[in-house]
Amino acid sequence: MAKRALILIEGNPRGLGLLFVQAAQRLGLHPITLSADPSRYDYIAAERLEAIRVDTDNLNALIGECSRLLATYDIAGITSATESFYATVGKLCRYFDLPGPNPASIERCCDKSAQRQFLTEAGIPIPAYRLATNAAEVESSAAEIGLPVILKPAVGLGSRGVRLCRNVDELAEHTTYLLGGKHIWRDSPRILVEEFAQGPHYWIDIMGNEVVGISAADFGPPPHFVFRECTYPAVLTDDEHDRIADVSLSCLRALGLGWGPTNIELRWTKRGPIVIEVNPRLGGSPAPELVQLAHGVDLVTGLIKLVIGEEWNLRRTHSHAAAARWLIADRDGTLDWIGGDSRAAAVSGIADVKLYIKPKMPIVRKGDHRDHIGLVVAASPSRARTEAILQRAVDLIGWSITPFPPPGEQE
Template sequence: MARRALIMIEGHRRNGLLFVQAAKRLGLHPITLSADPTQYDYLAADGIETIHVDTGNVDALIRECTRLRATYDIAGITGFADFDESVNATVGKLCRHFNLPGPNPGSIEHCCDKFAQRQILADAGVPIPAFRLAANATGVQDAAAEIGLPLVLKPTTGNGSSGVRLCRNVDELAEHATDLLRGKHTGSSSPRILIEEFAQGPHYSAEVMGKDVIAVGAADFGPPPHFVCREYTYPAPLTHEENQRIVDISLSCLRALDLGWGAANIDFRWTKRGPVVIEINPRLAGSPIPQLVQLAYGVDLITEHIKLVIAGEWNLRRRHSHNAAARILVSDRDGTLDWIGGDSQAADVPGVAEVKLYVQPKTPIIRKGDYRDKIGHVIAASPSRARTEAVLQRAVDLIRWSITPFPTIGEQEHPAAPHPAAAPTQVTPSDR
């Protein structure tokens, strides 16, 4: 009998190994198809079967999967990529070709185009910020005049807050519009720009599987103008009625965008007019959110997603109710990382579930104002929110690092003082 294989298109630096481990627990042989396998260090470290192929070419992927079928029983196809959400649409096309369970590629493509997503949600009456589309500086200025400052400017494609900026005045608006139009954040010149009303208020995130909202969490961000998350908490500190409002709007989003297969992640801001949808991602949220959901509720989103991919029966029943939180470690300056330590001591703090560092000493730290600024995380869980926060703070205080700023012309390098992990601004229910 042929060995059952799970085909994974591309990889993910944070979630990828978790998918590989879950696949193996389910008795599957994971095979990764990637245009550049070297960018995912876990593939080589764990000896994962990997095939180099142009993952932007659907025909090439079909040929490779057809070849693999001569050796393996392909149980399912899934995928993710650090920088390209369109991989999910490609997965949908492959699943349809091979008659395997998978997402609707058309729905995924609508989600990946942030402007198209906004239009569909607006037509369905889903609460969203005011928005406009622009392809040049004049269009950006006209949109700003209509909506009013402050504004959020972002490319219409991409993820991880890449190229997303809060523009509080005309100078910031002009500067960031110029950067986007030159392709600084997208890699291509003259991209389309989405101009949005700045929805002010606490941030919440709904984790969806199929047509069920599994969890609603809260997130805190670092200082503007960037949107780099510093802390996640599950469950969010919401009343039952507030939680239900987010659930109801989440289900409206699924209906409007014809989603409802597999995972989705929906971001909200709770404004003066209630929750408004910031973005819908037709995929699992990145690490550490799957770990937090499992710690808080006992639901393993990654394993259950793979079960769906291979036409198995998933189990989304909550097994317990705890509080789980993650603090994200972010540098406050650019430079060369001299050393980073204290992770072992932090991991030994009772209640800490995971400590993970993403960087090694001598790594250049160049902040981008997006997910790439993160250098590690600490996760804690307990029966109460107050206890979880105390455990998390105790562990984070043990982690320290030193960064030598990059030398400027005529200056010598001077090592910076060790930096403790910075704490984010906390959000409480009264802040809403």
Template sequence: MAKRALILLEGHRSSGRLYMKAAERLGLHPITLAANPVQYDYLAAEGIETVHVDSDNFEGLIHECSRLRAIYDIAGITGFSGFDESVYATVGKLCRYFDLPGPNPISIERCCDKLTQRQLLAEAGVPIPAYRIAENATDIESFASEIGLPLIVKPAVGSGSSGVRLCRNVDELAEHTAYLLGGKHVWRSPPRILVEEFAQGPYYDAHTMGNEVVGIGAADFGPPPHFVFRAGIFPAPLTDDENKRIADVSLSCLRALGLGWGPTNIEFRWTKHGPLVIEVNPRLSGGIQTIQAAYGVDLINEHIKLVIGDECDLRRKHSHTAAWRCLLPDRDGILDWIDGDSQAAAVPGVAEVKFYVNPKTPIIRRGDYTDTIGYVIAASPSRARTEAILQRAVGLIDWSITPFPTIDEQEHQPPFTSPSAQVALGKR
């Protein structure tokens, strides 16, 4: 009898290994198809079967999946959007081709185009920020005058906050326009820029599976003009009415975008007018381990069960408060050392400690998700206790960065050692 296999398209630096482990627990043989497998270090470390294939070549993917199907019983196909969210649309197409459960590729493609997404949400009456689409600097300046500063300027297609900036004045607007249109930003589609109202207020995100809201978290960011996640808590400290309003709008988003299958993450700002939808992401978010720590619900495990045609179980096993903190360097340079992970992980109540970097790694902050060099997650029955656990654990982690030599300083500038005391969970 052929071994049951799960095909995963591309990988992910944080959840990729978790998918592999979950697949194996479910009795599946994970196989990764990737254009550059070596960028996912867990594949070699875990001895995962890997196929080198251009993930943009749909015919090539069909060929490899067909070849694997002659060897294995292919139970399902899924993948990771990562930086290029078109990967998940390709997953949907492969599922349709091989008659396997999966997302609607048309819905995924429409959702990944931020302009199309906003148009569909607006047509359905979902509350969103005012926005315009621009193709050149003149458009951006015109729309800035129309909408008013401050505003958000970002690529119409992309993820991970890459190219997203808060422009608070005309100088910042001109600077970021030059960055996006001057050849520095890497475009993965014809350049189109979304100019939108800056929705001010606390940040929340809803996690759904199918048509069910699993829970709502809260988070905050590092210093503007970037939107790099800094810390968060799950579940969010909301009243019953606030929770219901966000949940109701989330379900409206799913209906408007045709996203009734699989995982979705919906980002909000709670403004003076109530919840405004910032973005709908047709995938699991980076907060899945926090949900597991808080509720005992493993969304990766349940997603894979959907992928292979089984029913998922979203019932809560317990009800704790979980919190997370990203480890963010405050300068560029070469990472001399980073340690304290084992000590932090040993603190009672710590659910996970993860480093993304090793010593001698160049640290280059880009103002997006790649700025994060690690994270810590803690959980307990109370919010105050969880925050204390997280504070203690993060305080045990330290690192040193030697700045890149400058013309004046060369190699004589002393290294920077992170101030552990500054690393604390932000209050909402």
């Protein structure tokens, strides 16, 4: 009898990819990663996992590789831990008659401009926005909306190219950055000029049509949106929880989602909940880990069961508080040393400590998720205790960065 395989289109270098692999193995599946560059994912070599080099931007190449694998394996399901390939996953699942997301719904969701059009037509509250393709349109759009505004690529991930522009100088500076060749566009440049909705920021984790939980997220200093901390579950009144859940489920209906996971970001403003973004995937790591620590709900395993056509449930087994703190570099330069992670990991209540960088690596801050140099995760029965545990562990970690020499100077 052929071995049952789970095909993973690309991986994820910061935790989620390994969670997918481990969940697949617990379910008795053989994970196979198809990637344009498998060496990007350290866990593939460390765990001696099967990986095949293939052009993952080429649907026909992926179909050919999966067809070849069918000669050896029973392909139980196909999925990805990366949003960029989720529409491709949907197309592969349809080709091979496997459970999967609707690719058209995923594509309209991943284009932030199209997403906003559908949400607007459904009457869902979102920030005022305009779509611009050149500097003049950016300037006129910002004038119509009123400063401050947020500029962001219409298609993108991880807050890349996203910035708060508080005055005309910042607006001009970031427009030049986006259109002047420093930002990498896969297609023609399209920029969203968006009202800055102010208020607490929340993540909503959904599986199918069920809200699993709501977490509160916090950013580092403006003008960038680099996540600093996430606490689960968020402190909300019953009315706030219900209104957030209602608007989140309305997003699914508006965008044709509801199969598998969805992660929604919104802010609670003077007008109530305003939807910032709908992501047709699991929340990035550590969101699934926090859900499991807080409630015992394993979203990754649930997704893989859904992918392979097995029954899954979201039954909570306990109610704890979980929180994560990202470590963020305070300057550009060369990392001299970083340490204390072992002592931090030994603190009672700490669930995970990750360092993403090593000594002698150059640190060049980008103003997005790539600025994270580490992560600490804690959990306990109470919110106050979890916060205290997290802070104690973070205080044990230290590092030193030597600034780069000024241009023209030799070391």
